[in-house]
Amino acid sequence: MSRWDTLLTVQELDTHADQLVHRSQHLPARAALVEIEGRIAKVDADIAEVDSRLGDLSRSQQRLEDEIASLRMRAQQADKQLYSGTTNNPRELQALQDDIASIQRRISKIEDDELDVMEATEPVDAEKAVLVARRQRQDEQAQGLRVELAEAEAEIEAELAGVREQRDIAAKAVPDELWPEYDRLRAALGGIAIARLSGTTCQGCHLGLSAVEVDRIRKMSVDELVHCEECGRLLVRE
Numbered sequence: 001m002s003r004w005d006t007l008l009t010v011q012e013l014d015t016h017a018d019q020l021v022h023r024s025q026h027l028p029a030r031a032a033l034v035e036i037e038g039r040i041a042k043v044d045a046d047i048a049e050v051d052s053r054l055g056d057l058s059r060s061q062q063r064l065e066d067e068i069a070s071l072r073m074r075a076q077q078a079d080k081q082l083y084s085g086t087t088n089n090p091r092e093l094q095a096l097q098d099d100i101a102s103i104q105r106r107i108s109k110i111e112d113d114e115l116d117v118m119e120a121t122e123p124v125d126a127e128k129a130v131l132v133a134r135r136q137r138q139d140e141q142a143q144g145l146r147v148e149l150a151e152a153e154a155e156i157e158a159e160l161a162g163v164r165e166q167r168d169i170a171a172k173a174v175p176d177e178l179w180p181e182y183d184r185l186r187a188a189l190g191g192i193a194i195a196r197l198s199g200t201t202c203q204g205c206h207l208g209l210s211a212v213e214v215d216r217i218r219k220m221s222v223d224e225l226v227h228c229e230e231c232g233r234l235l236v237r238e
């Protein structure tokens with residue numbers, strides 16, 4: 001055992017913690033949730049578009065109904081005048097009757113237009129119902145994924161807390177002067193600062209060291225600072 005073995009223990013726990021963080025960030029439920037949220041946004045946009053078309057149709061229908069109401073009022077007034085007895089002039093009476101008949105024809109025409117609008121609304125209503133049902137299913141899926149994700153995150157978080165606790169304990173055994181090199185290499189080399197030299201192979205980069213280098217290292221004390229000639233990591237020797 002060298003002073004580097006204490007640092008290697010810390011490295012193993014740091015690596016374990018890094019793996020847990022990576023696993024948490026790449027949980028399948030997380031990607032699935034992002035995907036479904038994208039689909040929900042798409043359906044919401046489709047619903048907004050259908051709502052806009054339904055709004056146009058509804059306003060058209062309202063305009064036609066208002067027109068019918070106003071024409072009916074005009075017909076009623078003409079009708080009242082016709083039977084009020086205020087005029088006996090046959091020509092005027094005939095004119096009133098003609099007016100009423102003309103208004104009725106216009107009402108009938110507008111009622112046909114309104115029917116057309118109502119018929120045009122039906123498939124759009126159906127389209128919206130399909131979208132709303134789809135949105136609801138997606139909401140349920142998203143909710144299920146959120147629960148799944150929260151559970152998986154909590155599980156990893158608990159494991160991570162345990163690893164960090166062990167790491168804090170292991171770190172106490174590491175001599176202070178080893179930390180700057182460890183922190184520097186860990187930041188520079190993807191989280192792995194120190195590795196075991198196993199035979200002639202660096203376990204950090206899995207490359208073999210040259211015979212000359214292995215020979216040079218063997219003559220040194222195990223406590224001395226040695227870097228892998230391939231990757232630059234600290235090497236722990238037996």
Ligand SMILES: [Zn+2]
Nearest residue numbers: 202205228231
């Ligand atoms: Zn190496």
